[in-house]
Amino acid sequence: MGILEVKNVGKRFGGLQALSEVNLSVAENSCHAIIGPNGAGKSTLLNCLVGKLIPDSGSVMFDGQSVLGRAPYEINQMGISRVFQTPEIFGDLTVMENMMIPIFAKRDGAFRMHAFETITNEKQVVEQAEKMLEEMNMADKRHMHAAAMSRGDKRRLEIGMCLSQEPRLLLLDEPTAGMARADTNNTIDLLKQIKEERDITIAIIEHDMHVVFSLADRITVLAQGTPLVEDDPQNIKGNPKVREAYLGESA
Amino acid sequence: MFGLEKKDTSLLLIVAVLTMFAPFILNPFPTDSALAQFNAGYPDLMQRFVIFGIFAIGFNILFGLTGYLSFGHAAFLGVGSYAAVWMFKLIGMNVLPAILLAIIVSGLFSVIIGYVSLRRSGIYFSILTLAFAQMSFALAYSVLTPITGGETGLQLALDDPRILGVSQTAEGNIPVPSLFGLEMRSTAELVVGPWEFVFNVGYYTSALFMLASFYLAIRIFRSPFGMMLRAVKSNQQRMNYTGLNTRPYTLAAFVISGMYAGLAGGLMASMDPLAGAERMQWTASGEVVLMTILGGAGTLIGPVLGAGFIKYFENIFSKINDNVLHGWFAFLPDGMEDFVVFIIHPFIGKGWHLTLGILFMMVVIFLPGGLVEGGQRISSWVRGRKSEDKAKGKTEPAE
Ligand SMILES: Nc1ncnc2c1ncn2[C@@H]1O[C@H](COP(=O)(O)OP(=O)(O)OP(=O)(O)O)[C@@H](O)[C@H]1O
Numbered sequence A: 001m002g003i004l005e006v007k008n009v010g011k012r013f014g015g016l017q018a019l020s021e022v023n024l025s026v027a028e029n030s031c032h033a034i035i036g037p038n039g040a041g042k043s044t045l046l047n048c049l050v051g052k053l054i055p056d057s058g059s060v061m062f063d064g065q066s067v068l069g070r071a072p073y074e075i076n077q078m079g080i081s082r083v084f085q086t087p088e089i090f091g092d093l094t095v096m097e098n099m100m101i102p103i104f105a106k107r108d109g110a111f112r113m114h115a116f117e118t119i120t121n122e123k124q125v126v127e128q129a130e131k132m133l134e135e136m137n138m139a140d141k142r143h144m145h146a147a148a149m150s151r152g153d154k155r156r157l158e159i160g161m162c163l164s165q166e167p168r169l170l171l172l173d174e175p176t177a178g179m180a181r182a183d184t185n186n187t188i189d190l191l192k193q194i195k196e197e198r199d200i201t202i203a204i205i206e207h208d209m210h211v212v213f214s215l216a217d218r219i220t221v222l223a224q225g226t227p228l229v230e231d232d233p234q235n236i237k238g239n240p241k242v243r244e245a246y247l248g249e250s251a
Numbered sequence B: 001m002f003g004l005e006k007k008d009t010s011l012l013l014i015v016a017v018l019t020m021f022a023p024f025i026l027n028p029f030p031t032d033s034a035l036a037q038f039n040a041g042y043p044d045l046m047q048r049f050v051i052f053g054i055f056a057i058g059f060n061i062l063f064g065l066t067g068y069l070s071f072g073h074a075a076f077l078g079v080g081s082y083a084a085v086w087m088f089k090l091i092g093m094n095v096l097p098a099i100l101l102a103i104i105v106s107g108l109f110s111v112i113i114g115y116v117s118l119r120r121s122g123i124y125f126s127i128l129t130l131a132f133a134q135m136s137f138a139l140a141y142s143v144l145t146p147i148t149g150g151e152t153g154l155q156l157a158l159d160d161p162r163i164l165g166v167s168q169t170a171e172g173n174i175p176v177p178s179l180f181g182l183e184m185r186s187t188a189e190l191v192v193g194p195w196e197f198v199f200n201v202g203y204y205t206s207a208l209f210m211l212a213s214f215y216l217a218i219r220i221f222r223s224p225f226g227m228m229l230r231a232v233k234s235n236q237q238r239m240n241y242t243g244l245n246t247r248p249y250t251l252a253a254f255v256i257s258g259m260y261a262g263l264a265g266g267l268m269a270s271m272d273p274l275a276g277a278e279r280m281q282w283t284a285s286g287e288v289v290l291m292t293i294l295g296g297a298g299t300l301i302g303p304v305l306g307a308g309f310i311k312y313f314e315n316i317f318s319k320i321n322d323n324v325l326h327g328w329f330a331f332l333p334d335g336m337e338d339f340v341v342f343i344i345h346p347f348i349g350k351g352w353h354l355t356l357g358i359l360f361m362m363v364v365i366f367l368p369g370g371l372v373e374g375g376q377r378i379s380s381w382v383r384g385r386k387s388e389d390k391a392k393g394k395t396e397p398a399e
């Protein structure tokens, strides 16, 4: 049994069957990549995992509990953190504040009316946030407005924010899309380091084969809303079906 | 001090000193001088400064922090006033229970309106709040006449029960609002040479409430809760996927600001014990939006400045008339004098709205951060010049 079990998930948008009969099992502490051509349904699948979409059929179990019908914040509180295709951070807030918010969310839950405490007195949260900023190599940017940072730094911050919650499952939707080569490599290094140092399960959607083959322990190829194959990276490379459906057209 | 950081403590102290010495500060001109009409240090206006200050401080907690623009906050002000007047009618003339009930009732009322309106955001939220407020206004004006007094408004009467007080005084008058015997309207005057300063119990009561409100706002701004409210404004999507439920945060902000409005309404009724439906009208809701934006939304002191600015204009500029202008420009040749007065005429007296409107547009266009941003620009300009002077002596390392 994997930490994430997707069974027979289907999702239809009007006349378009975006997902059908999707089965997926993500093993604990592994890095599972989901690849596939444009419009294959990768993001739709991810949205079904985090409560943004509700599948028409099937089940999604995380750690033995169903996530279906739960709001995104509840699913996050269960231990799933998500990194978006375009970095979603609190642009008007400082980098430090960005880092503190997920830590507060982890400590205090979905809502707490802590209106009489002072942020600077929350020593433990401040410490944790500072530690994570150091780890992300952005301690010097702590007073910066998050919106003013480069794309690569925003991505780094977002990943750091997710990690600060110590999630059991980290979901990444094309984390390197639209990034310069250098930023992409930095992100790969960061993710590799995370994989090695933490007990964390990673599910990553990616277009960039370089990224996929550097990180993944296991790969699922999605085409037209259904998984085509699921296998280890070295076998995927040689699989003729995959070449035809995906690699062939992009290579 | 008071659990605040040094910068905030000094801000609070400055505001405290300014409000406590307002009777002096606002009356800088000798009573018989030509400029006396610019004096704002009379009880009625000073009360309005601080009461609308409270209203705007509360509004800013919702609008400045979460970005939800309510166009119906006057409804809470009105509800607070009605609640307070009912307290004067039924219980007694002490202002504390009246203000307490005003806060509670407007709080409950804002839970309902907030719960419904916050299902939408952006313009739809604004429209919903506007619709609710106009509905409240219409109800107060007609259907709910037994509770609100309808067109004439809710007034005290000689036969009100006032179970903890007296229905009428020994002289057969309606008693006046007071704080443990200290009448709100009682006023002391201090004459120093040509100057005259007025100290009013009602003003100081309201001012103390304003300081408490301001202190509370600072605490909220600096709290994790306040940070969450700013996060709502910045990126709700990220909040949801960070395990935070935005709905209760926005509702809490809405209710807090509704209670601030209720406090303001209760104080208004305490200064002058009557309440009318017009207090809930959309123009009143719009006014607090103007105050907050003019002063600087999302800043601590901005709303107070905005409230003061607008109330000053409303009460002082509106009183300047052509006769006054002729007095000022009497030194000019006759034709010139008439011409100048003719040019200025549309901007004064009843035309004060025009002046305010133009100023408001200038602020929004050139100082999106409001008067506070203006102040910051001036101070950084001054500081820049100072450090330039210093830099002439020695070379400073580049930042
Ligand atoms: N909310 C929606 N409403 C209607 N159709 C949608 C919706 N979301 C996705 N689709 C459609 O579903 C199909 C799958 O989309 P999805 O975004 O999951 O693909 P993807 O594999 O992530 O592609 P890409 O690599 O381009 O990101 C597409 O044809 C898309 O147009």
Ligand SMILES: [Mg+2]
Pocket: A042, A043, A044
């Ligand atoms: Mg996608």
